Amino acid sequence: MSDQYDAQQIEAKWQGRWAELNVDAASDDPADTRQRYYCLVMFPYPSGNLHMGHVRNYCLGDAVARYKRMQGYNVLHPIGWDAFGLPAENAAIKHGRPPAEWTYANIEQMRAQLKRLGLSYDWSREIATCHPDYYRWEQWLFTRLMEKGLAYQADAEVNWCEPCHTVLANEQVVDGQCWRCDTPVIRKNLKQWFIRITAYAEELLSDLDQLDGWPEKVVGMQRNWIGKSTGAEVSFALDGSDEALEIFTTRPDTLMGVTYLAVAAGHPLAVQAAANNAELAAFLDECSTVSTREADIETMEKKGMPLGVDAIHPVTGERIPVWVANFVLMGYGTGAVMSVPAHDERDFAFARKYGLPVKQVVRPQQGAWDIDQAAFTDPGVLVDSGMFDGLSSQEGGEAITAWLSEHGRGKARVQYRLRDWLVSRQRYWGAPIPVIHCPDCGAVPVPEEQLPVVLPTDLRPTGGASPLNDCDAFRHTSCPRCGGDAERELDTFDTFMESSWYMDRYTSPRDATAMVDAEAMARWVPVDQYIGGVEHAVLHLLYARFYHKLMRDVGLFTREQGGDEPFRNLLTQGMVLKDGAKMSKSKGNTVDPNAIIRRHGADTARLFTLFAAPPEKDLEWNDAGVEGAHRFLKRVWRLYDKLEAQHEGAADAATVRALRFAIHATIQKVTHAFEHGFAFNVAIASLMELSNALQDFTPAGAQARAAYREGLEALVTMLAPFVPHFACEMGELLGFESMAVLRAWPEVDEQALVQDEITLVVQVQGKKRGEISVPKDVSEEQALAAARANAGIAKWLEGMQIVKVILVPGRLLNLVVRPA
């Protein structure tokens, strides 16, 4: 008899054994002919405590990695630490410990927690991004980018978060608020470092098409974020001035219908006009304070004022008034638009409000349109447009753009919403930006031989400006170019710089000669399966795609070696909820993974998180459900006892056949779940069914005994990716020649799935009226005869004439009848 299932003891035993035998390491041996598989989970910020979101993420990844190993793949499954960032500084301020000390202590603690979960990471590849051996390479890349003109310093209006005391990238502003602390951001003009992601806008957009292993939702979000629009730039001369006003429009076909122009409040023309107009100046002030929140913008009243300036229509030479309007954004396009009230709803509403003329220049292909009622925004046929009359919107737009181009008053233009990535942060705990400011030479990249620029780790942040400002040893240096006195750049990198390339670094984590090793990249990248939270849909996943292309283009690897995209397949997992809400300390609804592990063991925690919901949906935490998962393991544990016990008599052949059918149908289902969509909740449910079938089966007689053993062995083997310790221990009881986690994945015995007799559902008029047991290859006549012979079915056929018989082989028989 087996002892009682003792998770704590079993889990310690197997974790020790796996570590000792180093079973989770990926092989870089060129002689290793196994197919390779790269399974990656989003690495954690080392906050010090694992939360349920991590647990879910890593259990999903571990199940995939373990399954692939059992399928015979050479699997790379690494882990590391996204170790720079604000929480370390905040903790440092609070506890008076240097961020480095706090961070490394947390890593120790979290590493122990991950190991306690029995996750099959290749720990020899562990990286921490706050280590100079790691961040030196992004410093190196940055200096290359400076040389290529892809990294630059510029004055710009940027998002500033006061509590965080730093600027933020566009992507980090959510509803006008800081993504970290939810404080409204302030617009400030500052000199900052940028990386020219806009130079890659087109490639980032078009390569989305190859990401067919990504959720459409994420692809769509990125597409929107990049925000490509095609149209034309038009130059309107200003009356009584040499200057011209540039506008961007996606509807050049409506140019002849322009009745006014509108500029943003921040536009130089508006500012200039306000200089001697107090009323206008007050209006501009009002515009600068409007919220950037989506909901507010939606309901915001459209307002404007005339600037008292006229522009000249580029084709007709007509005078057109220029207005300032609160809905025109300085940061997009040229900060000025042409307004065509007849063909744009917003312009229509604005024109109505201020009594501006509406001039229709496009009519529908068919039918009429009452332009006094509403704007006509669809494409159509050009009218009242002089030489362009009669053209379609498409042709007209092209013709007008061509005309403008010929006359030097405009040209075709593609506009993106995406803006350059602001990467400098006024914070201490980050990778130093490798730049030296020289009074004579300007901003000079730190030469390769002087890298890394090591961040001093003994400073204590106080909450205000970065302590680097007061660290003379760091600050004062000499210019690499002229040798004169110079100062180091004191800003550090956005932490998304580190997380943008860690997946590539895992392939050669200790390479001291290069950022990545091209051979290793060729071996592993792109990542076959990436798993993480959907909150990174735009931020991290966009930056990582961009970085991958940058690294390719500075020659770190070729397209053939590393591909154009870093992640082939992406799984975005749902959140873990408690009482319908996201777990958070402030809500007090957190569940501590360690407590679950102490109570029931890691395997129970793993099993429940995978069973409770499909991976991409939110998971509602349920303590009773955890108990249920634990009970299931105990039930499987006891199945072994029946193998040892003596049983009277012998099970009949049909019963044995039915069990073998169940076993192999289960193998088929579970394998399918791993190969299509990772529906582990369903996979585990079918393993439970198999367990129930074994429980109901008495292994009496040699045949039955063999079938029972076959079933139990298959069950234990298929449980290995989910509950590896449990599976290993049971495998040992069963006498497996190798550890359960190292076994080959079971194969379906097609013979076992062949059934001589099948159950056919019989419908009359599409309604189920009974079941019949018939031979597998039953003919329509035979099936019909069997159906008639069944009293429960026959009564529905009384007085009826069968007009149609539908036989779905192996499934059902449907009889269409009508009164005889």
Next chain:
RNA sequence: GCCGGGAUGGUGGAAUUGGUAGACACACGGGACUUAAAAUCCCGAGGAUGGAAACGUCCGUGCGGGUUCGACUCCCGCUCCCGGUACCA
């Protein structure tokens, strides 16, 4: 507003993509074992309705239509919920 996803028992969720709706689990109820409890095992269960029972009938996958022998699944029109977001000219 626009884009995406969704709505199935008391609950989480299944349904080989047009073929037995509710697998599996949780919660619940009843029973067995026990001095008792825990643990474990067995049985029940979508709703309504008929029957003493065996068993039967009708309704049922957000709402309304449609296609089909047959619809949770496909089509058209709605309602509500959840994510994302750009007044983007």
